[in-house]
Amino acid sequence: MLEKIRNEWKLFVQEQINEMAKNVLGDNAAVAELIIQIPPKPELGDIAFPLFSYAKILRMAPNKIAEALKNKIDSLSDKPEGELILAGPYLNVKIDVLALATKLYKSVLAEGSDYGKSNLYDGKKIMMEFSCPNTNKPLHLGHMRNDSLGMSVSAILAANGAEVKKVNLINNRGVHICKSMLAYQKFGNGETPESTGLKGDHLVGKYYVKFAQWEKEDDTAVDQAKAMLVKWEAGDTEVLKLWKLMNGWTLEGLAVSYEKTGVSFDKYYYESETYKLGKDKVLKGLDKGVFYKEEDGSVWIDLEEIKLDKKVVLRSDGTSLYMTQDIGTAVARHDDFPFDSLIYVVASEQQYHFKVLFYILKKLGYKWAKELHHLSYGMVNLPDGKMKSREGTVVDADDLFDTLASIAKKEIQEKERETQVDGLDKTANAIALSALNYYLLQVSPTKDMVFDPKKSISFTGNTGPYLQYMGARISSMVRMFEELKNSYASYSFDSSFLKEEEERELIKMVALYPEIVEKAGRDLDPSVICSYLYDLTKLFSKWYHDNKILKAEDNNFVVARMGLSTLVLQVIQNAFPLVGITFLESM
RNA sequence: GCGCCAGUAGCUCAGCUGGAUAGAGCAAUUGCCUUCUAAGCAAUAGGUCAUAGGUUCGACUCCUAUCUGGCGCACCA
Structure with missing residues (x-):
């Protein structure tokens, strides 16, 4: 909804600039595309158009351009809703947030858990490969980042309309x-x-x-x-x-x-079953001239075309390699589930492998090869360096989870919330899991990250439990409101009672949510949603700390503020599953 | 040696396709719980955005070089 308003204004202002340019330069004036921005401060409005780039063409200072534009537009009758603000070299727009709130209130309640879903990947079949553990040891922290990413990106893609198939490849040989x-x-x-x-x-x-x-x-x-x-x-x-x-x-x-x-996964593959799969494809590729054979019988591919060296794809004794197997597995998977895209969630150390794999598949003539992606994520390090299994410095996944869960449990007990909560252990586990997922997902996937076991067990500040806490607080208010419903029966949501600065910002943030989901889907990046959630809840937190909601002096305010709270709650509930956070009614 | 990635507050991280005084959290200091859950809110302090050039009206953001760190360059996976 916000996007629509922004684009409306963009097109409109662009038109005015084009006209101005025409007057100065004549008909075929080349005018740069207008840039849209968000002003740094609320009082500067909601949309910003920097006008620097037009100074040369129009032979005017940017401030003057802004002034001229404002005067021109103000004199027009047919224009988008909103109010223009002059801010030096920027022309800003203050949108009609109350009207937005009214529309938003209707559509969010109508869409419910569908609010925020996009059609970016409508009709697309996407296969997600992640986890892929060895069967010789338990999971450690590195796997957890992989699993969190895999689950989260799968959910994000599904929220963008894709049909997602999650697959695991068990490395058991x-x-x-x-x-x-x-x-x-x-x-x-x-x-x-x-x-x-x-x-x-x-x-x-x-x-x-x-x-x-x-x-x-x-x-x-x-x-x-x-x-x-x-x-x-x-x-x-x-x-x-x-x-x-x-x-x-x-x-x-x-x-x-x-x-x-x-x-969880939709399908498991086992290396013991797939490791021979690629040989056939390689031999066929050999016939087609994609590969060449050395005197010792080994089969190679020349990667000069992508400025790399040569790579073996079949051993001299005829046995398969990792690469051989991955060629076969990809083909078999496409037969199982004719995907439009396959995303491999694998650590960044294997970038070379995937570059080569994708190139080979393309050379073998599979048209889907160009839709293969390596979602490469960085290493998880400890404060004193790398995790090394040989030196016993790995953080065991089960241990970590259990530690977090027991700390969460203690917290609940200390706060004397056992009776309020829906099952002590269940809640403690949900908090631990959310803390972990959020910790792992808030960092951009491509970056290496440091995991400090001591600090990671903190549940305060920018953490998963903080988000859960906000969700629980709002839920609690909603429950109380439901009980008092009769006293508000004659009042209905009226956005004109939402005049606080924070309320304006909250409305805009709720309206922004669909764009966030889409961005996360396009970038395959859960951290986008994490940052958004934190900003949203932090803002909400401040607002409800400073303003009475259920206990507001006037029923109109109660209903309006509860309405806004409900919208925020809906967004939270919709966004949590995208980043592995469990929604809790109470904590 | 070659290639890829990163270097933002003491620590962990944000910073959108270049744009308005570079933002959070943790740690530190300090206020706020007979009032909607204090897992909270607020305030103070903390920065030559690795370095040096360049492009631009304008650079944390783009380009080049250098430094530092990580990863890769197996008939291992």
Whole structure:
């Protein structure tokens, strides 16, 4: 709605400038496109048009242009709604916010949970690949950023009209998997999750760490692991049995972690099933001349066209590589779900891999190849540097979540809110999860980030729980208002009772929401929504701190302010699921 | 060596396609709870936007160089 008003004014002002230019320069004056901005201060209006760039053409100082434009427009009768403000070299517009509020009130209530959805990706099928864990260890903080991003971007794309398919690719084969298996075989003594009380993935992870220690003492360790992989590929029953057992443990453990952190998929792929898929495509590409064969039998692609080196796509012994597999998997996926676009959520360290993969698929003639995207995200570091599994500095996902949940629980108890809340543990978990997701998503995906475990457990300030708290506060007012509904039966929402500065700003922010969803969808960037949510709730917070809402002196004010609060609440409820925040009625 | 990315307050991060005095949170100091949940609100303090040039009426934003940090450049995944 805001966008519409802005564009109306833009077109209109542009027209006036064009006319002015014509008078000075004649008919074919080339006039630059008008720039739209938001004024830095509310008293400067709601829309700003900087006029610097016209000074030369019109041979006038920008201030004079603004003046001339204002006079010209004020004299016209047929113009968009709003009031012009002179602000030096800027021509600003103060829009009719109360009229906007009236329209907004109707449409937001009518659209409900659909408010803010866009049709940006209407009719598009988008596949999202994320998580993709190894089955040799539990999830850590790095995975959590991946999962948060994957879930959030999926939700954002869906809110923009796309049909989204979330897929996971379980990395369950390879030497690294054999390492934990081998260590277990040697030192495991038949331990099981039941006998140790350990979660399956943690038990397996224990032996992955064990391998790293053993490897230092025995230099045949790696060779033994490689030998095990050969056996695995040959279908050795003993090895396969162990593999199935341990993989099962890990997957059970991962399922618990996913469940806890609200991560879910529409389909799972397993590397043990996909790793051979690409070979066929590579051989066909060889026939077509996309690849070439070396004397030793290995198959390569020359990447000169994209200014890169050469890359192997098939080993000399004919076996598949990571690249081979990804070629095959992409094709198989397109067969499963004919996507218009496939987005890989994978850490930035693999940028090269995806550049090459996309190029190869394009060369192989798949027309959908140009719609493949690598949503590359930065590393998660700790205050004292990188996470290193070998040095035991990784932040374990389950531990972190449990710590956060227990702190949240303590908070609720300290505030004596147990009875107000919908289940102590349930609420504590929801707070922990929201804190975590918000922490991970508020940073632009492409950037590396620092995760300070000590600071991340804070629930005050710009955090997920703060947003939840605002949602709960508004919900609480709405509940009280519902109870008193009869006393307000003869009053209806009238925006003219919303005259406070903050109310104007809140109305505009509510109107802005659809654009935010669209921007987040276009940029594949959840942080856009995080920033918006924080700005919105902070503003609301200040407003309701300074003004009485339910207890306003006049019923007209109560109804108007509750109306506005309801709009804000609706936006919050619609936006939370896009960034992994649980909406709580009470906390 | 080559390529990609980043460098904004003590710390963690925003800053839209160049535009009006560079913004938050945390940490610090200080006010505000018999009144809609203080997980809150407000105030003070904190900056040569890595450095040096350039483009422009105008640069945190674009270009070049330099410095610093990260990542990549496997018949590993």
